[in-house]
Amino acid sequence: MLSIGEFSKICKVSTKTLRYYDEIGLITPDAINAENGYRYYSIRQFKKLLFINRLKSYDFSLEEIKALLEWEEDQSEEKLYAALNRKHREIQENLNALQYTLNQMSNDISSIERGVPIMSYLDHIEVQLVETEPMNILYTRQTMSSDEYAIGYGKYFSRLYEKMATEKLTLTGTPMTIYHSPEYNPASISIEFAIPVEEIVTGTREIPGGLCAKSVLKGAYPELTSVYAKLREWVEHEEYELVRSPYEVYLTDPYQTAVPGDMVTEVYFPIKKK
Incomplete structure (x- = not known):
């Protein structure tokens, strides 16, 4: 048996x-001296603590690790395999996002070196005046925090696609979101997740067409x-005004697009002349 100090030093x-x-039941001493409260660990516990350390290095939370330790009890590695794959995807997404940020910073540094204002990229955002057709959408409207949005994106669109499959609805466009909040409040954002479909059934509504x-x-x-700032500036400059909530149309699936720079999103501001 090893004292807690020896165990600590080796691991x-x-x-x-x-x-x-x-305290949290992650790994407990093999023995505790009843008289002085000294804790002792066994050699076989090295493996468990090394396993915990390994998962921590993969950015698993202690709660996640505690749940994963249960796989040892039934000798099933399916849970661990699925969790590692999920964490691998998360880390890869973070790496892609960091690489995108690094590339953006490199471009800004290059612009400054060439004497180009760092915010001049706004001049390259194009705005078009378009006439849209009415759309019938299958939708769900939710109020959530900004932190919940990433999870909600997959969760609520999955539910809409499941309903489409169950009711055999015909897809006529790509997923979209409509932002109904009159102001930005990260704790409470009113978002409508929607998918254009052909059939008019319970849970669908029409979005008017227009300018x-x-x-x-x-x-x-x-x-x-x-993009939103540029559109709002353009609307004001051209003497238009918003008539309905802005909406985004996702031409690419974020879960199928590995590189953030490859994602394509259309943003629409429904407007009319002042």
């Missing part, structure tokens, strides 16, 4: 952390803020 985990792991200011973003979603 390079502080005794404070080991005590916390014990729209339109812009297309080829890049990561955080860049949409610049």
